[in-house]
Amino acid sequence: TSPAPPDFQEITPTAPIAAATHGWRAKCLQRLIRLGLPVPRTVALSSDAVRAIAAGRAPDTAALWSGLGEVLVSVRPSARNPDWGGPGTMLNIGMNDRQHAVLCARHGAARADVLYLRFVQSYAIHVARLDPDLFAGLAAESADTTPGESIETALRLYEQETDEPFPQDPARQLAEVLRSMARAWEGTSARLLRQAKGAPADAGLGLVVQRMALGIGQGECGTGAIQFVDGTTGRPQITGRYRRQAQRPHPHDEGSTAEELFLTHDPRGPSLQDLCPEVYADLCAHGEICRARLREEMQIEFTLEDGRLAVLDAVRVGRSSRAAVAIAVSLARDGIIPREEAIRRVEPRALSELLHRQVDPRGPRDVFARGIAASPGAAQGRIVFTSDGAQASAARGEPCILVRRETAPEDIRGMHAAAGVLTERGGTTSHAAVIARGLGLPCVVGASDLRINLRDRTLATRDGRVFAEGEVITVDGTRGEALAGEVAMLEPAPDDAFRTLLDWADTIRDIGIRANADTPQDARIARDFHAEGIGLCRTEHMFFEGDRLTVMREMIFADSPEERAAALERLLPMQRADFLHLFEIMHGLPVCIRLFDLPLHEFLPQSRDGLLELAKALDRPLSDVTRRAEALAEFNPMLGMRGVRLGITFPEIYEMQARAIFEAAVESAARGRPAVPEIMIPLVSAVREVELIKTRLESVAAAVRNSSGQPLTFRLGVMVETPRAALRAGEIATHVAFLSFGTNDLTQMTYGLSRDDAGRFMGAYVQAGVYPEDPFHTLDVDGVGELLLTGAARARRTRPDLTLAVCGEHGGNAESIAFCRMAGFDYVSCSPFRVPVARLAAAHLAL
Numbered sequence: 001t002s003p004a005p006p007d008f009q010e011i012t013p014t015a016p017i018a019a020a021t022h023g024w025r026a027k028c029l030q031r032l033i034r035l036g037l038p039v040p041r042t043v044a045l046s047s048d049a050v051r052a053i054a055a056g057r058a059p060d061t062a063a064l065w066s067g068l069g070e071v072l073v074s075v076r077p078s079a080r081n082p083d084w085g086g087p088g089t090m091l092n093i094g095m096n097d098r099q100h101a102v103l104c105a106r107h108g109a110a111r112a113d114v115l116y117l118r119f120v121q122s123y124a125i126h127v128a129r130l131d132p133d134l135f136a137g138l139a140a141e142s143a144d145t146t147p148g149e150s151i152e153t154a155l156r157l158y159e160q161e162t163d164e165p166f167p168q169d170p171a172r173q174l175a176e177v178l179r180s181m182a183r184a185w186e187g188t189s190a191r192l193l194r195q196a197k198g199a200p201a202d203a204g205l206g207l208v209v210q211r212m213a214l215g216i217g218q219g220e221c222g223t224g225a226i227q228f229v230d231g232t233t234g235r236p237q238i239t240g241r242y243r244r245q246a247q248r249p250h251p252h253d254e255g256s257t258a259e260e261l262f263l264t265h266d267p268r269g270p271s272l273q274d275l276c277p278e279v280y281a282d283l284c285a286h287g288e289i290c291r292a293r294l295r296e297e298m299q300i301e302f303t304l305e306d307g308r309l310a311v312l313d314a315v316r317v318g319r320s321s322r323a324a325v326a327i328a329v330s331l332a333r334d335g336i337i338p339r340e341e342a343i344r345r346v347e348p349r350a351l352s353e354l355l356h357r358q359v360d361p362r363g364p365r366d367v368f369a370r371g372i373a374a375s376p377g378a379a380q381g382r383i384v385f386t387s388d389g390a391q392a393s394a395a396r397g398e399p400c401i402l403v404r405r406e407t408a409p410e411d412i413r414g415m416h417a418a419a420g421v422l423t424e425r426g427g428t429t430s431h432a433a434v435i436a437r438g439l440g441l442p443c444v445v446g447a448s449d450l451r452i453n454l455r456d457r458t459l460a461t462r463d464g465r466v467f468a469e470g471e472v473i474t475v476d477g478t479r480g481e482a483l484a485g486e487v488a489m490l491e492p493a494p495d496d497a498f499r500t501l502l503d504w505a506d507t508i509r510d511i512g513i514r515a516n517a518d519t520p521q522d523a524r525i526a527r528d529f530h531a532e533g534i535g536l537c538r539t540e541h542m543f544f545e546g547d548r549l550t551v552m553r554e555m556i557f558a559d560s561p562e563e564r565a566a567a568l569e570r571l572l573p574m575q576r577a578d579f580l581h582l583f584e585i586m587h588g589l590p591v592c593i594r595l596f597d598l599p600l601h602e603f604l605p606q607s608r609d610g611l612l613e614l615a616k617a618l619d620r621p622l623s624d625v626t627r628r629a630e631a632l633a634e635f636n637p638m639l640g641m642r643g644v645r646l647g648i649t650f651p652e653i654y655e656m657q658a659r660a661i662f663e664a665a666v667e668s669a670a671r672g673r674p675a676v677p678e679i680m681i682p683l684v685s686a687v688r689e690v691e692l693i694k695t696r697l698e699s700v701a702a703a704v705r706n707s708s709g710q711p712l713t714f715r716l717g718v719m720v721e722t723p724r725a726a727l728r729a730g731e732i733a734t735h736v737a738f739l740s741f742g743t744n745d746l747t748q749m750t751y752g753l754s755r756d757d758a759g760r761f762m763g764a765y766v767q768a769g770v771y772p773e774d775p776f777h778t779l780d781v782d783g784v785g786e787l788l789l790t791g792a793a794r795a796r797r798t799r800p801d802l803t804l805a806v807c808g809e810h811g812g813n814a815e816s817i818a819f820c821r822m823a824g825f826d827y828v829s830c831s832p833f834r835v836p837v838a839r840l841a842a843a844h845l846a847l
């Protein structure tokens, strides 16, 4: 057997110190020492040594104490990963009556008293585990007692409570501190806390013992921390603090009179830069060395003792997502890290924080409801319960939150007018969620503890809180929470660094990223975020605004093919203009247009008032309109006359759309913007559906070629949204140029799980581990994934050059993109606002 490792390892440039054995802090201190920074003598304990101490082994602290020069020392935690936390730092170990006397003689009783009193308090509370309240009134600068009396009282209290005098032996103090820190790490709550941050169950703790630089005494003394970038923006800026005649802030320090100086020259008062220009210059030089050699922006903790600088510690600067991007890009631009490393350092999900307003995490949160985080960002406004209310509110210039049980297509106008959306029902791919993501609108769905009472226009929580229409609430779509009142917000900042990082990501990734875009506004956002085309244009979404809805409804109510043809004739120029607009905005990039996919009744009003209005608009009796709407209603509209079934039953609808697409393409080419449209057939389950629609589309194309005298090509594709289409993909592939998997419906149909109702039990299901995650959010690799693999393999066997894509909501999810890339897909398509996240996630995969 090998000899037991030594308990203590002095940190020198060559000592065998590693983050895995001694923790990140020990490793970082060694790096600082190697870089020549003035770090006081420091000794590291490995996690094995700390574990043995927790188990009862007595460390040889007498040797350690004399090795460090018999002066005061500090002990700090050093876990493998700084995020895993650890017990708090203990300062001034070694303080006793003798040291107190020495310090009194050297620095005066007042300063010596503060150190001693604080140490007794800390030791009593953290090592002897006495009640902090016992020592609460004993401030060193308290008006009621002299500091000397306070020390006496503290020592007496300690002895009363523990039945022994306060330990005077520094080696014993140190041994007890090490033992208590080692045991604190093993405590249940500490364990749970670090496991929540990703620490493994057996994560160990290292400790570092450092000779104290006191920060008090003659000459310029004090302590501070300095960093060279702003933690919120990531821009170069010196920030931090410096306090004279002080040690690092202490919990019992509230009334401290230590003088605080500015770090850099400041007309408002004295600064470290003015008082000690050399120290200041050294600190700046240390910062630069750390940045260049540790390849990171560090915050340096320092102490001055009679004008001499000691660097106690350095930690990675805490940063917002925006700062993380700015820092990574700036390090790469300066050649300190390669671009690949800059890309690796930014978590894709964090980018969405730069695209939307966010609730300021530092502010208070009064959460009254929780649901599914359906669309990121935060918004606040007055509660409205109807789309009319939302539009009226928008007209008054007042932000509002649209609160609904669930949304239907006719709520789109309300969603356009609202600042945010909150629904009682629904899941990740319910109507509200999909539309909100497309609009970049913060949204929480499936807040099932809420009850909306439309009669008295209130919103109630299960525990009895009631919010009336007009009251201000905040929707946090990033966390899936609804908050009472207004809260502090952080503004979005897709800045230059953000764009640069994404441009770099594009040079690395090897899977295409397109956007799902229905309107010119979506398309502009998609272009702005460098989507490589439109992967899904849901054409039915083009008809929920203004006059268009009425014409659409006329078409639905047509009694004869002639009447229908007349309505379609009016829809044609609208659609042609829509497509022309999209082609122009996308500038030659592919635009994939999906033919109508919607149960017709969804175009009809749901309420009696709405039906009455429609009857007036169509100049028909209400009973007629109502009967018609009832006739169109289906028991399960998601599995009814949707998609291609509509196209086969009423061929003239798809023919109108095809004509509009082709004429727009010809027109776009005439304007110098040639476009190759892609047309996609939704909800296919049988190859014959494809054959029938293909023949019709080709004959419309031939007619447009004839009438315009212009060449015209298009690419035909099928949406694979039913399990049968995936299984028959080999046969379907013979007729088309591409397949795009609509994983929203494919998930719904594979599980037999309604995407609009899943929110009701999804939380419980995930919590109970029935599903590892919401399959509408993260692709179910085992089930739906197998259909993707099977479909892709069968299709490619028939047509090796076939383009394969995913255009369901999963297209914007990092894990799902990884699966698609592995399966050899050509691109994914997601909501415009998710494009940046997808670009970065895809680059991570290719690194």
Ligand code: PEP
Binding pocket: 434, 536, 538, 721, 741, 742, 743, 744, 745, 746, 807, 808, 809
């Ligand atoms: C899908 O089903 O995955 C899809 C993209 O279509 P929609 O969400 O419009 O049903």
Ligand code: MG
Binding pocket: 721, 742, 744, 745
């Ligand atoms: Mg679908």
